Amino acid sequence: MEATISKRDKIAEAALILFAERGYDGTTVPMIADNAEVGAGTIYRYFENKEALVNELFQDGVKRLHQSMMQDYPFEGSIREQFTHLFYGMVRFAQKHLHEQYFIETHSNAYCLDETSRNTFQQLLDFFHAYIDRGKQQGMIRPLPADALIAIVFGAFTRVFTLIRSGKLEETTELLSQLEECCWDAVRVLSN
Amino acid sequence: MEATISKRDKIAEAALILFAERGYDGTTVPMIADNAEVGAGTIYRYFENKEALVNELFQDGVKRLHQSMMQDYPFEGSIREQFTHLFYGMVRFAQKHLHEQYFIETHSNAYCLDETSRNTFQQLLDFFHAYIDRGKQQGMIRPLPADALIAIVFGAFTRVFTLIRSGKLEETTELLSQLEECCWDAVRVLSN
DNA sequence: ATTAACGGAATGAATATTCATTCCCAATCT
DNA sequence: AGATTGGGAATGAATATTCATTCCGTTAAT
Known part of the structure; x- marks a missing residue:
């Protein structure tokens, strides 16, 4: 459970920074995955899309x-x-x-x-x-x-x-x- | 030539409005073409990309x-x-x-x-x-x-x-x- | 008739999303 | 204890979609 929370948070934080820096459309899902050090699929475990x-x-x-x-x-x-x-x-x-x-x-x-x-x-x-x-x-x-x-x-x-x-x-x-x-x-x- | 200028201007104007409303990344070339009432290919006659x-x-x-x-x-x-x-x-x-x-x-x-x-x-x-x-x-x-x-x-x-x-x-x-x-x-x- | 402009389908690259598989760990069994 | 197993978490390759750009047949202009 500990790791779960931390992983979700990593995704959220990475996404936030990217959205702020490049905007929603300028940010790709793989970019978020990379920055969060997470597989692309993992993002979809925590967020619908x-x-x-x-x-x-x-x-x-x-x-x-x-x-x-x-x-x-x-x-x-x-x-x-x-x-x-x-x-x-x-x-x-x-x-x-x-x-x-x-x-x-x-x-x-x-x-x-x-x-x-x-x-x-x-x-x-x-x-x-x-x-x-x-x-x-x-x-x-x-x-x-x-x-x-x-x-x-x-x-x-x-x-x-x-x-x-x-x-x-x-x-x-x-x-x-x-x-x-x-x-x-x-x-x-x-x-x- | 008259039509040419007008067509180029239509593209520029449509693109400007879309870029303003949705940003560069949120605007697609087909969108610009539609709004300018022009074929997608035509855009490339006037602008390199x-x-x-x-x-x-x-x-x-x-x-x-x-x-x-x-x-x-x-x-x-x-x-x-x-x-x-x-x-x-x-x-x-x-x-x-x-x-x-x-x-x-x-x-x-x-x-x-x-x-x-x-x-x-x-x-x-x-x-x-x-x-x-x-x-x-x-x-x-x-x-x-x-x-x-x-x-x-x-x-x-x-x-x-x-x-x-x-x-x-x-x-x-x-x-x-x-x-x-x-x-x-x-x-x-x-x-x- | 020749040339240039045009449109929009075709193309290939990039992107979002899915899914079959692997990994990890805790619970259960021997 | 050590081995086994069940199940959720994670992955990243595969798929489906969207996009920028190109290409070529059609249309309009001279």
Whole structure:
């Protein structure tokens, strides 16, 4: 049983990295098998097919990201505090699962996702929507469509982390703190 | 000759849309042929192969984007004015070629690009770098790595236009003007 | 009538998936 | 204990499918 779990995990991890680096279509099953050091057939013992594999990875990833952002969420805090919390939840997640955040981001609109995956992602978006609506009501967040604001922060965050992942940028406390400020200033109402 | 040009253009346009929507690997040559209402073989009369096709589209697109941003560039203007100009250069381009901006963005790191394509893109980045360095010297732009700042603005812009393209967001003068402000506030030094 | 453009079936390479077989280990028997 | 066996896990060669590219008969242009 021990070995079983480890083998399944090896497949999942190899697939995740490849999907993140080359995309779903650019990744072949033999590639996954090679990287996981597993026979091609073994993959089909654990996953129905390539599509089921990508969907399972996506759903797991989104759920973990969601958890990571919700952990110790300051329900009573200010909009600004909550923003920081969410931002660093994302950072923690990206740090822990270096490729997973990018995988999620790049596949969140992919045609290979089934309805369950889409719903799982939608739940995360719904939470952001609620947060943004609260922020708008309090006059803290710009009166732009919530989708646009989410896109702005996610877009900026993801691309900067892509640079970090590729080694073109060094991840420092300083950089993260400045990025957080950039993102906040992009969505907040300027108060001067 | 009239028909020839039109046929080549049909192939290029169909390919561009498919590459933007499904990515290079997710797009098959028969798909392109179908959408262009052309026999599969015809594609090879105009392009050496699939890779040459994607590279040609990419280079053309980047050059046009570059031109669009440089047209009437206010060399003597302020950093702020130049930012606005560049932003709307991008907007004009995205409006004119709805899928092209996204295609460029999503393929700018793709393995299918040849050296010429990479160089073409690098020229655009170099221009942004120079702009940002000037802005930093003047104390107008945050002291973050230029790559990070580019990533922030491009990331935000691209994702918002993805929403527009998919119909989830309506493109209005108001929205664009606010988005421009968001992007500027994300990279500028706050002066209060 | 000659030439060029075109389409789409044909081809071979690559890919996803299956399946007959091997391997491993724990349970059972002697 | 040591041998035997049953069954699930793993494998990778074989198969079925899909894809990029080529080829050649047909059509259109001059």
